[in-house]
Amino acid sequence: MKKSYCKYCNSASASKIHYQYHKNEYGINPIKDKLFFEALILEINQTGLSWDLVLKKRNHIKLAFENYNLNKISNYNKKNIDCLLSNNKIIRNKKKIIATIYNSKIFIEIIKDNGSFKNWMDKNKSKSLDQWIQLFKKKFKFTGPSVTKEFLVATGYIAGAHDLNCIYYKL
Numbered sequence: 679m680k681k682s683y684c685k686y687c688n689s690a691s692a693s694k695i696h697y698q699y700h701k702n703e704y705g706i707n708p709i710k711d712k713l714f715f716e717a718l719i720l721e722i723n724q725t726g727l728s729w730d731l732v733l734k735k736r737n738h739i740k741l742a743f744e745n746y747n748l749n750k751i752s753n754y755n756k757k758n759i760d761c762l763l764s765n766n767k768i769i770r771n772k773k774k775i776i777a778t779i780y781n782s783k784i785f786i787e788i789i790k791d792n793g794s795f796k797n798w799m800d801k802n803k804s805k806s807l808d809q810w811i812q813l814f815k816k817k818f819k820f821t822g823p824s825v826t827k828e829f830l831v832a833t834g835y836i837a838g839a840h841d842l843n844c845i846y847y848k849l
């Protein structure tokens with residue numbers, strides 16, 4: 679996300695979805711497993727596209743993936759994938775859909791081993807950005823350096839979400 683995102687979101691011309699995302703979520707640690715999963719899936723979906731498009735489609739994506747029910751997603755088969763690929767309300771990209779299914783299985787493993795996804799993130803929070811990138815490359819699919827970095831910024835695990843003069847900037 680560009681630095682001017684704060685300026686736009688704090689301005690009168692900001693759309694409601696950006697205003698609310700920036701105020702209530704951007705740069706804040708989620709607690710629930712599902713919210714971490716959604717944050718990762720949204721960043722993956724954004725690759726090659728605009729954040730504006732992703733936020734506009736956000737609720738449709740959530741609905742299509744059954745409110746991010748990890749057990750259900752992890753069992754998706756070809757029929758489910760075809761169904762998702764025919765849903766024009768979401769971002770229809772087979773690689774992104776396959777990565778979502780794969781990543782749901784990894785989330786389940788991590789939650790099983792650590793009690794929650796947040797526990798695992800907190801365990802790794804002293805890592806440098808390069809170390810996080812290596813970890814995400816090893817663990818997940820479709821998590822290149824920029825997806826990983828945006829995910830970490832968005833979820834507040836690395837600094838840089840808000841401009842220094844943004845009212846939501848925290849030390």
Ligand SMILES: [Zn+2]
Pocket residue numbers: 683684685700839840841844845846847
């Ligand atoms: Zn801001």
